[in-house]
Amino acid sequence: MDLEIAALTRAEGLWFDDCGLVLQAETTIFRISREFLAVQSPIFRDMLSLPTHPDAETMDGCPFVLLPDSAEDVTVFLKALLYYDFFEPWPAKTTYPILAGVLRMSHKYEVDALRKRALVHLSSFHPTTLSGWDELVDKKCSWFDDLIDAGYSTIPLIILARQLSIDWILPVAFYRMYETTCENIVLDGRGNFELSGSDKLALVVASRLLETTEVTQILDFLWTPFSIKGCTSVHVNECTKVRTKCRRKAEYWRRRDAETASTMPLDLWNAADWQRLANDVCQICLSQMKTVHGEARRSLWARLPEMFELSDWTELEKMKAEALE
Incomplete structure (x- = not known):
């Protein structure tokens, strides 16, 4: 029995008159190569290899398959299969x-x-x-x-x-x-x-945690220790005064209101901040602060999955490697 197609929409760029399979998703229909689709997907290969019943529905004289997927998903999927430049590998742009x-x-x-x-x-x-x-x-x-x-x-x-x-x-x-x-x-x-x-x-x-404890730990290099051993500042406690002043400023950066997103701890102190600080403290204090700050960031990163009740990074990286192998 040949189905009526008048009320359906042919997918632009995915209706080929010389191909022998019609797919329908929602109210959109696609006419493509049965053999091509079977080669690309083992699921479709198995589906299309089943014997066709004499009374099976057809459309435009072709075998017909009604898909449960959205028309949008079927459209982008088929275009990605048929047109290489439609969905190119990273870092090509896509939506x-x-x-x-x-x-x-x-x-x-x-x-x-x-x-x-x-x-x-x-x-x-x-x-x-x-x-x-x-x-x-x-x-x-x-x-x-x-x-x-x-x-x-x-x-x-x-x-x-x-x-x-x-x-x-x-x-x-x-x-x-x-x-x-x-x-x-x-x-x-x-x-x-x-x-x-x-x-x-x-x-x-x-x-x-991220807005309180973790921010405090990330900024701790500006508080602790009060005076860094080996400081070579010309004036007594000059580096300590600069660090304390920076910490006070940083406290304002972590403030927020209910209508805006938070400033997150990994982003709270960046390269530009280090550059400004480098002009006002000695190299020994700067080096020590960078070490402490780096350790705090690494510690936060290591605990990030646990905060969201996920497996640790080792297990997650294993899952990633298996999926991409």
Whole structure:
């Protein structure tokens, strides 16, 4: 029985008259090569290898498959398969809807090469090492900017990672929640995206640590010790006075209001701050402060997964390596 197609929309760039398979997702239809799709996906290969019943539905004279996926996801998935420049490897630009759709579909239909390409896009902007995090300073990511500009923060990303067990991106994704948003979005969600109750709780508990104890430890190099052994400042306690003045300023930086995102501890003291401080303290004090500050940042990074009730970095990196091998 040939189905009526008048009320359906042919997907632009994905309807080929010389191909013999029609797919439908929602009210959108696609006509592509049956053989090509079977080669790309073992799931489709198995599905299309089943014997066709004589009374099976057809469309435009072709075998017909109704998919349960969204039309948007099917569209980006097929375009990624058929047009190489539609979804190029990192660091090529892409959008979050394209990335998420390709990842969901390639995971579901076991298109490993495409899935790995999508995972590299995610992983490259969600490092598992502190050095990797520091390398991202001032770097842009087109698909991540999509989320922020739309006001979603990392909520859709966290939900996607939970659904597909991409746990190694979660520490940074959670951390960025408080870099890029405020509490009402965390608690109420945005649009159709809302975090699970357990993830909301983990974020709230971790935020208390990140905004208090962790900030204090990161800035401790400006307080402790009161006087650094071997200080060569010309005037007595001059370096100590400068450090104390800087700490007082830093206390203002950590202040916030309910409508803005927090200044997070890993970002509270940056290269420009060190440069200004270098002009006012001796080299011995500067070197000691950098050592203490670096140790505090490494300690925070090591504990970041635990704060969000995740496996440690060693286990997360193992998961990442297995997924990308």
